[in-house]
Amino acid sequence: MHTSGVGLILGPVAFAFVALVFDLDPGNPAATRALGIALWMAVWWVTEAVPIPITALLPVVLFPLTGVMDGGKAASQYFNSTIFLFIGGFLVALAMQRWNLHSRIALRILLLFGDRPLAILMGFMVATAFLSMWVSNTATAMMMVPVAIAVGGALMQRSEDTPDVEVQRSSPYMTALLLGVAYSASIGGIATLVGTPPNLSFSRIFAISFPAAPEISFAEWMLFALPVTVVLLAITWVVLALWKGRIADVEPASASMIKFRYTALGPFGFEQRVVLAAFVALAVLWVTRADLDIGGFMFKGWANLFGTPDFINDGTVAVAIGVLLFMVPARSKPGERVMDWETAAKLRWDIVLLFGGGFALAAAFLDSGLAAWFGEELSDVDNVPVVVMVGTISLLVTFVTELNSNTATTETVLPVLAGVASGAGIHPLLMMLPATLAASLAFMMPVATPPNAIVFGSGLIRIPEMVRVGIVLNLIGVIAVTAAVLVIAPVVFDFEIGSVPDWVGVR
Numbered sequence: 001m002h003t004s005g006v007g008l009i010l011g012p013v014a015f016a017f018v019a020l021v022f023d024l025d026p027g028n029p030a031a032t033r034a035l036g037i038a039l040w041m042a043v044w045w046v047t048e049a050v051p052i053p054i055t056a057l058l059p060v061v062l063f064p065l066t067g068v069m070d071g072g073k074a075a076s077q078y079f080n081s082t083i084f085l086f087i088g089g090f091l092v093a094l095a096m097q098r099w100n101l102h103s104r105i106a107l108r109i110l111l112l113f114g115d116r117p118l119a120i121l122m123g124f125m126v127a128t129a130f131l132s133m134w135v136s137n138t139a140t141a142m143m144m145v146p147v148a149i150a151v152g153g154a155l156m157q158r159s160e161d162t163p164d165v166e167v168q169r170s171s172p173y174m175t176a177l178l179l180g181v182a183y184s185a186s187i188g189g190i191a192t193l194v195g196t197p198p199n200l201s202f203s204r205i206f207a208i209s210f211p212a213a214p215e216i217s218f219a220e221w222m223l224f225a226l227p228v229t230v231v232l233l234a235i236t237w238v239v240l241a242l243w244k245g246r247i248a249d250v251e252p253a254s255a256s257m258i259k260f261r262y263t264a265l266g267p268f269g270f271e272q273r274v275v276l277a278a279f280v281a282l283a284v285l286w287v288t289r290a291d292l293d294i295g296g297f298m299f300k301g302w303a304n305l306f307g308t309p310d311f312i313n314d315g316t317v318a319v320a321i322g323v324l325l326f327m328v329p330a331r332s333k334p335g336e337r338v339m340d341w342e343t344a345a346k347l348r349w350d351i352v353l354l355f356g357g358g359f360a361l362a363a364a365f366l367d368s369g370l371a372a373w374f375g376e377e378l379s380d381v382d383n384v385p386v387v388v389m390v391g392t393i394s395l396l397v398t399f400v401t402e403l404n405s406n407t408a409t410t411e412t413v414l415p416v417l418a419g420v421a422s423g424a425g426i427h428p429l430l431m432m433l434p435a436t437l438a439a440s441l442a443f444m445m446p447v448a449t450p451p452n453a454i455v456f457g458s459g460l461i462r463i464p465e466m467v468r469v470g471i472v473l474n475l476i477g478v479i480a481v482t483a484a485v486l487v488i489a490p491v492v493f494d495f496e497i498g499s500v501p502d503w504v505g506v507r
Contacts, residue, residue: 005049007046010047010049011043015037025373033067034068037059040058045408045412046403052350059077060075073363074363085194093139099269099338101272103143104268106143124144124151124184125236132195133191133195133229179240179466186451191228198436198440201358201436202410203216205359205410205414208362209415235473239476271331275325278325286314290303326338361412362418365416381420393431397413397438399474402474406449410439427501430497434482438481441474
């Protein structure tokens with residue numbers, strides 16, 4: 001039987017086994033049933049017994065039927081400010097794709113890096129990472145891979161003939177170029193809240209688990225995660241350059257091709273200027289919305305200009321900019337607007353449902369008492385040195401994500417970690433941040449992330465090559481995440497590693 005067929009049966013069986021055999025919290029059957037449903041969802045997510053977003057809908061049915069949560073409350077988790085942050089940001093990203101602005105930005109960045117092979121590799125990686133901070137890493141990889149293949153082929157060309165597939169497949173430079181695109185798409189995504197789904201999952205699950213906690217703003221997240229992106233991007237470039245040492249021997253021959261592709265885009269059109277202005281405005285408004293306290297210096301956000309600054313969140317900003325794009329007339333297409341519904345309909349509703357399922361699961365963990373049970377059962381974790389704890393969480397999540405959706409992984413793991421942190425008297429960010437970052441840093445397997453799969457689908461990368469360089473980067477990623485959580489996070493999020501904030505346990 002196929003894995004999905006086994007999973008289809010195994011999921012309900014896991015739920016029934018837990019519900020009938022265990023009694024985690026005597027007198028509170030909801031906690032046991034919540035765990036059973038979580039296992040059911042985890043099995044279906046891992047085996048893809050049904051489409052991943054369909055599994056995410058199980059809480060709407062199972063929570064009310066089993067008495068875990070009111071159906072209305074479960075359903076309400078599927079639309080909230082975090083969802084609208086994703087929707088608004090994605091609308092701007094789709095507008096960029098509609099008018100080909102993302103291609104112009106990427107090629108312009110490439111032109112800045114010159115025509116030396118190692119510089120071109122860095123150019124591809126920087127362009128990919130930058131776009132992935134704002135645009136879906138899947139869309140970014142799909143755009144960059146054809147350009148990378150064309151440029152790599154030109155660099156290998158020794159005559160008028162284009163190298164055949166086998167020559168390209170055996171080329172160290174082509175391998176490095178394609179892996180650089182795949183890895184940069186994942187690395188760039190961690191820098192912003194909208195860059196990759198696990199980041200948004202974290203922000204909402206953290207708010208659900210600790211409603212009295214301060215908001216994790218777009219600016220704070222970027223201050224924390226952007227240094228990780230920069231460091232990992234530089235290390236990945238070095239690893240790829242050293243691993244494929246013959247890169248430096250490749251003749252510089254592709255600057256003209258990049259310039260040709262950029263020229264072929266034509267003049268900078270009105271619509272592209274409008275979308276670029278919207279994109280810049282969105283980034284600036286996100287970064288400057290909330291107050292920012294860094295090292296005792298307080299930077300006041302623009303939301304204070306309104307009478308109720310707490311009413312305004314990053315989702316408000318994202319949707320406002322997205323709506324504006326539907327209002328501006330397009331000059332090159334009379335009668336149309338810069339953004340239209342046909343383009344907007346391409347929005348990733350599967351990710352929206354996946355978010356909702358994870359948020360409902362997190363709420364059920366809290367409401368049923370399951371999070372408190374995990375906290376009590378694993379309270380001894382506070383005896384583990386914090387560096388070991390953070391490193392272990394990063395390591396486990398990184399390798400679990402190699403075979404499972406990174407969003408599904410974080411949405412299953414984060415509510416558990418929130419409960420453990422609360423019960424063990426550990427600052428929740430010390431457990432939830434490493435899991436969130438590590439979920440985006442799986443580099444070994446084609447199935448680990450969409451960019452990996454897209455690069456592998458080119459037919460120019462072999463799995464052993466991806467695994468050999470990927471495992472090195474996985475381990476480097478674990479070290480980088482551990483260092484960031486222990487060194488940068490306390491400064492940005494204003495906490496002491498050994499302290500437990502007052503808002504833990506406050507409902």
